[in-house]
Amino acid sequence: MASSLLSSLAPSAPLHLQDHVKQANMSLGTSKRISILSGKDFTNGKCFSRTSMTIAFNASRFNNITMAPPDPILGVSEAFRADSNEMKLNLGVGAYRTEKLQPYVLNVVKKAETLMLERGENKEYLPIEGLAAFNKVTAELLFGSDNTVIQQQRVATVQGLSGTGSLRLAAALIERYFPGSKVLISSPTWGNHKNIFNDARVPWSEYRYYNPKTVGLDFDGMLSDIKAASEGSFVLLHGCAHNPTGIDPTPEQWERIADVIQEKYHIPFFDVAYQGFASGSLDKDASSVRMFSARGMELLVAQSYSKNLGLYAERVGAINITCSSSDAATRVKSQLKRLARPMYSNPPIHGAKIVANIVGNPELFGEWKQEMEMMAGRIKSVRQKLFDSMCAKDDSGKDWSFILKQIGMFSFTGLNTAQSENMINKWHVYMTKDGRISLAGLSSAKCEYLADAIIDSCHNVI
Amino acid sequence: MHKGNIAPSSPADRRLTTLARHLESSTMDSANQSIDVSPTSGFSGGQNSVFHHVVQAPEDPILGVTVAYNKDPSPVKLNLGVGAYRTEEGKPLVLNVVRKAEQMLVNDSSRVKEYLPIVGLADFNKLSAKLILGSDSPAIRENRVTTVQCLSGTGSLRVGGEFLARHYHQRTMYIPVPTWGNHPKVFGLAGLSVKTYRYYDPATRGLDFQGLEEDLGSAPSGSIVLLHACAHNPTGVDPTTQQWEQIRKLMRSKALLPFFDSAYQGFASGNLDSDAQSVRMFVADGGECLVAQSYAKNLGLYGERVGALSIVCRTADVAGRVESQLKLVIRPMYSNPPIHGASIVGTILKDSSMFQEWTNELKAMADRIISMRHQLLDALHARDTPGDWSHIIKQIGMFTFTGLNSEQVAFMRKEYHIYMTSDGRISMAGLSTKTVPHLADAMHAAVTKMG
Numbered sequence: 001m002a003s004s005l006l007s008s009l010a011p012s013a014p015l016h017l018q019d020h021v022k023q024a025n026m027s028l029g030t031s032k033r034i035s036i037l038s039g040k041d042f043t044n045g046k047c048f049s050r051t052s053m054t055i056a057f058n059a060s061r062f063n064n065i066t067m068a069p070p071d072p073i074l075g076v077s078e079a080f081r082a083d084s085n086e087m088k089l090n091l092g093v094g095a096y097r098t099e100k101l102q103p104y105v106l107n108v109v110k111k112a113e114t115l116m117l118e119r120g121e122n123k124e125y126l127p128i129e130g131l132a133a134f135n136k137v138t139a140e141l142l143f144g145s146d147n148t149v150i151q152q153q154r155v156a157t158v159q160g161l162s163g164t165g166s167l168r169l170a171a172a173l174i175e176r177y178f179p180g181s182k183v184l185i186s187s188p189t190w191g192n193h194k195n196i197f198n199d200a201r202v203p204w205s206e207y208r209y210y211n212p213k214t215v216g217l218d219f220d221g222m223l224s225d226i227k228a229a230s231e232g233s234f235v236l237l238h239g240c241a242h243n244p245t246g247i248d249p250t251p252e253q254w255e256r257i258a259d260v261i262q263e264k265y266h267i268p269f270f271d272v273a274y275q276g277f278a279s280g281s282l283d284k285d286a287s288s289v290r291m292f293s294a295r296g297m298e299l300l301v302a303q304s305y306s307k308n309l310g311l312y313a314e315r316v317g318a319i320n321i322t323c324s325s326s327d328a329a330t331r332v333k334s335q336l337k338r339l340a341r342p343m344y345s346n347p348p349i350h351g352a353k354i355v356a357n358i359v360g361n362p363e364l365f366g367e368w369k370q371e372m373e374m375m376a377g378r379i380k381s382v383r384q385k386l387f388d389s390m391c392a393k394d395d396s397g398k399d400w401s402f403i404l405k406q407i408g409m410f411s412f413t414g415l416n417t418a419q420s421e422n423m424i425n426k427w428h429v430y431m432t433k434d435g436r437i438s439l440a441g442l443s444s445a446k447c448e449y450l451a452d453a454i455i456d457s458c459h460n461v462i
Numbered sequence: 463m464h465k466g467n468i469a470p471s472s473p474a475d476r477r478l479t480t481l482a483r484h485l486e487s488s489t490m491d492s493a494n495q496s497i498d499v500s501p502t503s504g505f506s507g508g509q510n511s512v513f514h515h516v517v518q519a520p521e522d523p524i525l526g527v528t529v530a531y532n533k534d535p536s537p538v539k540l541n542l543g544v545g546a547y548r549t550e551e552g553k554p555l556v557l558n559v560v561r562k563a564e565q566m567l568v569n570d571s572s573r574v575k576e577y578l579p580i581v582g583l584a585d586f587n588k589l590s591a592k593l594i595l596g597s598d599s600p601a602i603r604e605n606r607v608t609t610v611q612c613l614s615g616t617g618s619l620r621v622g623g624e625f626l627a628r629h630y631h632q633r634t635m636y637i638p639v640p641t642w643g644n645h646p647k648v649f650g651l652a653g654l655s656v657k658t659y660r661y662y663d664p665a666t667r668g669l670d671f672q673g674l675e676e677d678l679g680s681a682p683s684g685s686i687v688l689l690h691a692c693a694h695n696p697t698g699v700d701p702t703t704q705q706w707e708q709i710r711k712l713m714r715s716k717a718l719l720p721f722f723d724s725a726y727q728g729f730a731s732g733n734l735d736s737d738a739q740s741v742r743m744f745v746a747d748g749g750e751c752l753v754a755q756s757y758a759k760n761l762g763l764y765g766e767r768v769g770a771l772s773i774v775c776r777t778a779d780v781a782g783r784v785e786s787q788l789k790l791v792i793r794p795m796y797s798n799p800p801i802h803g804a805s806i807v808g809t810i811l812k813d814s815s816m817f818q819e820w821t822n823e824l825k826a827m828a829d830r831i832i833s834m835r836h837q838l839l840d841a842l843h844a845r846d847t848p849g850d851w852s853h854i855i856k857q858i859g860m861f862t863f864t865g866l867n868s869e870q871v872a873f874m875r876k877e878y879h880i881y882m883t884s885d886g887r888i889s890m891a892g893l894s895t896k897t898v899p900h901l902a903d904a905m906h907a908a909v910t911k912m913g
Contacts, residue, residue, distance in 0.1 A: 060776035061684070061719060061750055065629050068786035071793055074580060095576060103574040117568050120561075122554040124546060125764045128525060161613075161796035168795055177516050195794035199624075232512070267512055298512050312577045313801035321513075328511040334519035341522055342647035343620055343795070344613035349765035350802035 080430040088428040091437040094409045108367045112357040128337040130159020134352040137359040138318045153326040156333035159347045163273045163304030166319040171200035172339040183234040190243045215402040239272035240285040241408025244436035269300040276308040280376035314351025389451035409440045419457040427453035531881040539879035542888040545860045559819040563809040580789040582611020586804040589811035590770040605778035608785035611799045615725045615756030618771035623652030624791045632684035662697045667853040686719045692737040693726035693859025696887035720751040728760040732828035766803025834893040841902035870908035878904035
């Protein structure tokens with residue numbers, strides 16, 4: 001390995017690379033020099049292996065990597081930030097804004113953080129499954145503390161990285177223990193769902209959900225597609241406030257959905273990201289999950305505190321798996337841990353402590369419920385205002401009542417890609433291209449402007 | 463009305479096959495087969511769980527030590543398992559500078575909890591890259607580094623591994639023997655195939671440099687090689703500067719891709735820059751590498767899960783494209799990283815007096831560990847414990863690779879309530895002047911009674 005160092009650099013290589021060569025030659029001393037080869041050899045990207053190379057001046061090992069497109073949802077906020085137009089409106093990501101269109105940190109969260117700092121708590125690693133106090137109150141919040149599944153210790157709860165991380169853990173469990181089983185997802189659904197299952201290598205297919213003609217639920221299509229799937233599939237259901245459509249099944253429809261799932265021995269897999277945000281009531285919004293649970297069905301439930309406690313960036317959530325026995329729950333929990341450890345070892349402590357302090361304290365919990373009602377209330381009132389503005393300005397006779405019927409943070413406007421692009425490019429109203437707008441990002445003051453934008457996009461763009 | 467979840471043959475067959483596969487790797491007891499149906503549960507009797515084939519996983523070998531320790535009622539128990547710093551009083555430590563930073567954050571009424579970008583907090587990323595690469599690093603000046611905030615060291619390794627499995631032409635990762643127990647699992651699940659290279663020589667209790675060179679020398683060109691930047695875990699045996707230079711030359715000659723795990727910057731020598739030398743040596747030659755950084759130990763932010771993955775590329779253009787692909791790995795895993803720990807780190811790194819305070823507290827922690835090393839060695843000498851124990855003060859970082867075997871470890875747990883990993887690794891950070899004698903007694907007994 002003695003003598004020469006070789007660097008393949010075309011004489012025409014950029015100057016700074018040639019400088020590197022000069023510098024390297026200087027530091028190597030005179031006994032070892034780097035020589036410059038012909039341009040052809042360099043542009044072929046070949047490695048010159050005849051002599052050893054101690055300085056790597058070949059092309060990047062990552063040269064063939066292409067630029068990935070921006071995330072369709074999170075990329076919207078990036079584009080919004082880059083826009084200097086004063087009329088701009090961000091109705092992209094589902095993050096609650098006040099009437100003044102400011103982000104909102106709940107008072108009860110500030111109280112909890114102050115308490116935590118005063119207590120001088122430590123920052124030791126949580127167990128792999130997360131903070132025990134957090135897991136306890138989280139399962140109780142979801143199922144109700146008097147629920148049999150909790151009293152019989154049949155729920156495996158593992159703290160996860162908000163909704164996304166909890167879904168990913170569940171997907172990893174499905175891949176490992178139910179190989180070949182599919183997840184059925186609604187059409188449409190949250191854009192990141194399919195990415196999660198793709199990366200976890202879990203096959204998925206869609207069931208009909210949204211009917212553009214009625215701007216409502218394609219209930220027969222939904223039941224039919226769930227029935228048609230092979231037995232033992234996982235059915236991904238939005239617990240409340242369906243994202244992106246805002247269209248939820250009625251209680252009677254939920255019962256029929258449960259019937260079909262049971263008939264086919266499917267496994268319900270709930271995504272609960274908006275508990276409290278749909279109706280304003282935490283218990284009411286959990287009724288679909290609780291109804292399935294009351295039937296004795298085993299469930300997967302991914303939960304997030306991003307929206308309802310405004311803890312977005314703290315990444316707090318949980319995966320809950322209810323089993324028919326406490327023994328099964330123990331085993332399932334142990335396997336969830338085995339999947340979390342090589343992903344991030346153990347979950348972040350800060351957000352979990354905030355939740356445990358609020359949900360576990362009757363006074364703070366009561367205060368939370370009030371702030372929750374306030375946030376959900378603002379969204380309902382903005383829906384009303386938008387609806388009123390649409391009706392006042394649009395004389396085409398189009399039925400805008402879906403704005404009032406849809407539930408939660410989002411409204412599925414029915415605008416297509418071109419129309420959504422018109423909203424962005426002409427009106428500086430940022431939204432996702434599937435026609436979804438986040439009402440959480442809308443103020444009463446902006447309702448009329450938004451109405452103008454929607455009417456224009458709807459009628460003047462194909 | 464209440465229909466069961468009893469699975470008919472086809473899905474059950476699939477699950478039975480899975481069960482058979484997992485029987486090899488997991489323990490199983492007869493309780494797994496029983497179906498626990500309470501008469502009051504409201505089921506129509508005799509239901510199988512769809513999870514009945516899911517077996518109980520064993521406790522994690524490292525984190526499981528703390529689980530076992532917590533269960534032990536003995537008043538003299540000692541936890542030398544997981545690498546978490548303890549004070550002389552045996553208590554967890556939150557650094558003063560961290561408390562200060564947290565207070566500033568809580569007092570700042572303008573702070574919000576909006577989602578971070580997928581790549582995390584921008585300031586944190588820039589400052590983390592500077593911390594490990596040096597603020598004057600040409601790679602940084604030339605914009606050739608992409609840094610993404612990740613969930614501490616584990617998360618950074620996992621994201622890096624997934625990225626390589628998708629985009630790098632060589633999917634073999636070489637890890638040293640021994641290494642942190644979680645490494646093979648992280649990279650295996652990321653989609654890489656894991657092989658080993660010789661590292662520790664039990665005969666000398668030092669580096670098997672020849673074995674290392676042979677194994678890396680015969681690795682296929684382009685393979686990925688995991689390197690512990692400093693304070694090798696679990697052995698505490700680090701290459702010398704000269705040896706690092708030889709490793710660098712060898713790796714570059716075979717186009718092996720370095721992937722550094724830097725979990726102890728500042729903890730090895732007490733000096734942040736010295737502990738980054740191995741990484742900076744590789745970056746200085748203009749080549750590419752990956753670096754996983756953790757703030758769990760050096761800033762005591764364990765449970766906040768703060769770390770960063772940096773990928774040093776040949777050009778700024780490549781770095782930009784690499785970053786965009788890293789986002790595609792992160793988004794379906796957890797969308798974006800947690801804000802709290804990164805905000806604390808950013809606050810400290812950008813303020814020169816807080817940074818200085820940090821380096822002082824860091825040195826104090828490193829010095830206390832070094833003093834524990836000397837005290838333990840002295841205590842073993844005082845007891846005339848047979849064997850050469852000088853490696854206790856030669857090894858670097860938080861851990862000592864004692865050389866005790868698994869029987870001796872089990873003996874020490876049972877008779878002396880001392881908890882450590884079965885490979886004989888002890889965390890010096892868990893020792894105090896008061897507890898050194900107890901450990902020395904235990905080691906002496908283990909060595910003399912069990913050879």
